Amino acid sequence: MILTLLCAALMIGSPQTPRPDDDAAKARLKSALDATGLKYEASASGLSFTLMFDHEGGKRKQKIYLAVKPGTPSSLKTHMIYTTVWLGKDAPPDEALMRKILGRTKKLGSFYLFKDAKGIWVIRFRVHFDATNLKETSASDDNLVINLKDMIYFVSQVGDETDKDLNGDNDIR
Amino acid sequence: MMLLPIPIPIALICPAYLIDDDADLKGMPLASIHKEALAALKKAGYKRTRVEENDLTIIGSATEVDLLSPDGKEKISLKFNTEDDSTVDREILVPETKAAAYARYGSQLKAKFPNVVLVCYAVNGKTYAVARVELSEASPKNVMEALAETKRAIAFLEQTRDGVSAPKGDLSDLEALPLTANQKAVFVALEKSGYRRVRVTAEPNEEQRYVTLDPPGSDFKVFVYVSPRRMRLQRSLDVTDTENQATARTRPIPEKFPGMTARVYDLLGRISITLEVALSDSETTPTRTLDAIAALGRGIAFLKDAPLPPPAPAPTDPVGKTLQASKLIYTDIGNFYKLKFDNSNTKRSQYAYVRKDVYSYNSLNVQEIYSLCYDSPDAPSAALLEKTFQKGFSLGGLVLEAPSETQKNWRIRFKIDAPTDLPQATLKTYLQLVQGTGDEIEKELTPDKGDIL
Numbered sequence: 219m220i221l222t223l224l225c226a227a228l229m230i231g232s233p234q235t236p237r238p239d240d241d242a243a244k245a246r247l248k249s250a251l252d253a254t255g256l257k258y259e260a261s262a263s264g265l266s267f268t269l270m271f272d273h274e275g276g277k278r279k280q281k282i283y284l285a286v287k288p289g290t291p292s293s294l295k296t297h298m299i300y301t302t303v304w305l306g307k308d309a310p311p312d313e314a315l316m317r318k319i320l321g322r323t324k325k326l327g328s329f330y331l332f333k334d335a336k337g338i339w340v341i342r343f344r345v346h347f348d349a350t351n352l353k354e355t356s357a358s359d360d361n362l363v364i365n366l367k368d369m370i371y372f373v374s375q376v377g378d379e380t381d382k383d384l385n386g387d388n389d390i391r
Numbered sequence: 392m393m394l395l396p397i398p399i400p401i402a403l404i405c406p407a408y409l410i411d412d413d414a415d416l417k418g419m420p421l422a423s424i425h426k427e428a429l430a431a432l433k434k435a436g437y438k439r440t441r442v443e444e445n446d447l448t449i450i451g452s453a454t455e456v457d458l459l460s461p462d463g464k465e466k467i468s469l470k471f472n473t474e475d476d477s478t479v480d481r482e483i484l485v486p487e488t489k490a491a492a493y494a495r496y497g498s499q500l501k502a503k504f505p506n507v508v509l510v511c512y513a514v515n516g517k518t519y520a521v522a523r524v525e526l527s528e529a530s531p532k533n534v535m536e537a538l539a540e541t542k543r544a545i546a547f548l549e550q551t552r553d554g555v556s557a558p559k560g561d562l563s564d565l566e567a568l569p570l571t572a573n574q575k576a577v578f579v580a581l582e583k584s585g586y587r588r589v590r591v592t593a594e595p596n597e598e599q600r601y602v603t604l605d606p607p608g609s610d611f612k613v614f615v616y617v618s619p620r621r622m623r624l625q626r627s628l629d630v631t632d633t634e635n636q637a638t639a640r641t642r643p644i645p646e647k648f649p650g651m652t653a654r655v656y657d658l659l660g661r662i663s664i665t666l667e668v669a670l671s672d673s674e675t676t677p678t679r680t681l682d683a684i685a686a687l688g689r690g691i692a693f694l695k696d697a698p699l700p701p702p703a704p705a706p707t708d709p710v711g712k713t714l715q716a717s718k719l720i721y722t723d724i725g726n727f728y729k730l731k732f733d734n735s736n737t738k739r740s741q742y743a744y745v746r747k748d749v750y751s752y753n754s755l756n757v758q759e760i761y762s763l764c765y766d767s768p769d770a771p772s773a774a775l776l777e778k779t780f781q782k783g784f785s786l787g788g789l790v791l792e793a794p795s796e797t798q799k800n801w802r803i804r805f806k807i808d809a810p811t812d813l814p815q816a817t818l819k820t821y822l823q824l825v826q827g828t829g830d831e832i833e834k835e836l837t838p839d840k841g842d843i844l
Contacts, residue, residue: 257594276488289785292820296786313773320780320791325750326757326808328788331780345808346786350817361754365810368753 243288243295246352251284253356254367258284270391271374280378281391282370288349295352299369300344301377302391303329304384310339319384324376326369341384343376345369415442420452424530425471429456431531436461465545467538469529477529479537480510481545482521485552489513492520495591496548502563507544520548567593568600568617573675577622578602580677586613606684611691613684622675626687627665628694634751637662640697648690657753666690708747709811710758710818717815719822721745732826739842741830743822749811757808760821762829763844764789765803765836779803779836786824789832803836805829 251258251267258269266283273280282301289296304311304319310331311319319329319341327345334340347369349362356363381390416429419442433439441457456469468480485492492511500509500522510521522544524537551564562575568591570578582588585607592601601616616623630637634657641653641664648666656663668683714721714728721728728745746759765771771779771791780789787807794800805828807821833844 255599257599291785291824294786294817294820298785310773310777313776316773316776316780317770317791317793320776320789321793323790325752326755328790328806329780330782330788331777333781344788346784348786348810364754368755372752372755 240287242354243297243349244286246354246356247284247286247288247297247349249354250349250352250356250360250363250366253358253360253363254370255358256367256370260286269370269374271378273374273378278378278382278389279391280374280381282374282377284347284370289346294348294350296346297349298344298346299373300342301373302340302342303377303380304341305390306339308337308339311341315341315384319380322380326372327376329380343373343380345373415439419444419454420473421454421471422473424528425454425477428471428529428531428534431535432458435535437467438463440466465542467541469534471529476525476527477534479524479526479534479541480521481538481541482519483545483548483552485511485518485520485548487518489518492518494593496520496551498566499551499564500544500548503547504540504544506540520552522548564588564591565602567591568602569619570617571619571672571675573672574617574622577675577677577680581680584681613687619672621669621671622680623667623669624680624683624687625665625667626691627663628691629661629663630694632662634662634753637664640664640694643697644690644693647693648686651686651690653690653694655753664694666694708749708758709756710745710760710809710813711747713813713815713818714745717818719819730822730826732823732830734827734830737830737834739830739834741826741833741842742844743826743829745809745822750808756811758811759806760809760825761790761804761806762825763802763804764829764832766800766844767837768794768800770801771803771836775836779832782832784828786821787828803832805832 248267256269258267260266261268261283265287266285269282269284271280271282272278280301282299285298285300289298304315310316310333316331320331322329324343327343329341329343332340332342347366352362353360384390412433416426421429429439437458437460439456440459441455443455444452452473453475454471456471458467458469459465460467465481468478468482470478470480472478485496487495489511493509496511497509500507504522506524508523508525510523512519512521522541524540526533526537562570562578565575565578565588578588581604587605588602589605589612590603592599592603594600600618601614604613604615606613611626614625614627616625630640632640634655637655641655644651644653644666650668652667652669654665654667656665666687668686670679670683711728719730721730726747728747730743730745732741732743734741741762743760743762746761748758750757750759765775765779776791780791782789784805787805790804790806792798792802792804805825807825809818809821813821829844830842833842837843
């Protein structure tokens with residue numbers, strides 16, 4: 219029974235009721251993000267913090283999303299960090315592209331498919347930041363803050379490399 | 392074949408005294424005062440290189456004139472308007488983007504030269520900063536004065552661009568930084584010691600608020616990050632090491648240089664080591680700052696002289712050690728640990744694996760924990776991939792494996808990247824999550840194949 223609950227928490231597909239401690243998790247995440255010193259802003263929907271990175275001396279850009287609402291598998295608190303690497307208008311990627319990208323192994327993280335409410339298909343790259351032990355107020359030399367910053371850098375780097383590989387000069391952000 | 396004589400253009404055989412020096416001004420919408428100004432400039436040795444009517448002027452008329460200075464080194468642009476202010480422009484090339492050039496030079500120029508307007512523009516990837524004086528009356532006297540004013544402004548812009556410090560004790564270039572009194576005193580002292588401020592970066596976030604210093608007689612830079620709480624002094628060294636080698640090289644730093652920290656950055660394949668000494672505001676004195684800069688120099692020398700360490704072995708399987716201490720039952724199968732989980736509620740079993748290899752990226756060290764959820768000689772269909780890889784997870788994700796030399800099947804595995812320093816309790820949670828999710832997806836993808844994985 220415990221196991222079923224654990225895994226149900228891990229997979230997010232069904233609507234989740236807001237949890238009272240989501241605001242606290244958001245505040246902790248914001249404090250950690252502030253402590254990284256990175257420039258960010260809240261997304262229009264308020265669901266994410268977004269960061270824009272320059273690549274190749276500003277010729278290319280990659281937008282990184284940091285989900286505000288925490289995932290809560292088991293007793294953990296996690297936040298997803300993701301970026302878009304491919305965009306299809308109204309059709310999913312073809313089989314060859316799916317095999318090419320979904321089979322790419324990175325040091326951390328994984329690629330996944332997403333179809334938005336308007337029917338647009340995208341391929342994204344994501345990692346999860348385990349924020350379970352995040353302090354209420356973070357400092358720039360906290361290990362978790364340094365890890366968060368490096369995870370963001372990693373997603374930005376993989377995102378741009380993959381974007382360039384798949385889309386060439388058509389810079390997907 | 393008969394050779395025809397080559398016609399010689401008439402202009403080439405005209406005697407010199409017949410050439411009209413002001414022919415370029417004919418037909419231009421110039422007021423008499425403008426012509427007087429141009430005559431004065433000609434007398435002073437300025438040479439006209441272009442005269443054109445500006446057709447885009449909405450009110451009245453305009454004539455654009457480019458001049459070369461008497462020494463032939465500077466280009467000056469004049470615009471004579473009949474119904475508006477005339478302008479005198481001098482420009483220089485600057486390394487910043489247009490927006491950054493405005494940010495860097497705008498307020499400083501305004502403070503020093505209130506009559507000069509900064510205009511920045513970009514062409515073919517190059518940015519130009521223009522010092523402009525606007526004249527309601529473009530008389531010879533006013534134009535000559537404007538030329539002198541723009542000359543001084545351009546000299547100031549050049550000094551700022553090339554990093555020549557403002558007069559000693561003048562901290563106007565640091566206005567945009569939130570400096571404490573102690574920090575201001577340090578910058579004045581550094582200037583007196585010959586440190587040139589090469590660049591001031593004042594972005595909204597703390598990581599981008601720093602001053603780049605050029606120490607006297609040196610070929611390196613010192614970066615001074617400032618915040619009201621503290622001042623962080625940094626020097627960097629690019630190395631040809633691998634990331635692991637660079638990390639090993641920096642290991643003795645905290646012991647040899649107390650208070651100094653070292654970080655290794657993988658900047659898209661270029662490895663750089665940054666040494667840092669942080670001073671709290673109460674510690675921020677000129678003496679301590681100079682001592683810290685000297686210590687950074689010794690730290691860099693130490694890094695340079697340190698023999699290239701052998702590739703540092705990745706931390707050897709820390710998660711394995713945690714697993715061994717956890718009392719969980721596992722089998723060592725070479726590159727992996729294999730654990731079997733019996734799930735009483737579903738009456739199914741599932742294997743989870745812990746990879747012994749450690750993957751590193753900057754501060755991140757992880758070991759993969761995974762469980763298979765598809766394992767078949769048949770490639771998964773596009774529909775199956777589409778459905779499966781749309782699943783959302785609050786931790787971990789899926790990876791597709793094509794057949795290879797070591798395994799002949801198509802596989803999909805669910806994995807979590809576990810930090811190598813995770814405690815036993817978290818390891819157990821991760822393993823439970825991995826095996827439970829793997830089993831659930833297996834059941835969904837291959838319901839008729841039984842419980843294999």
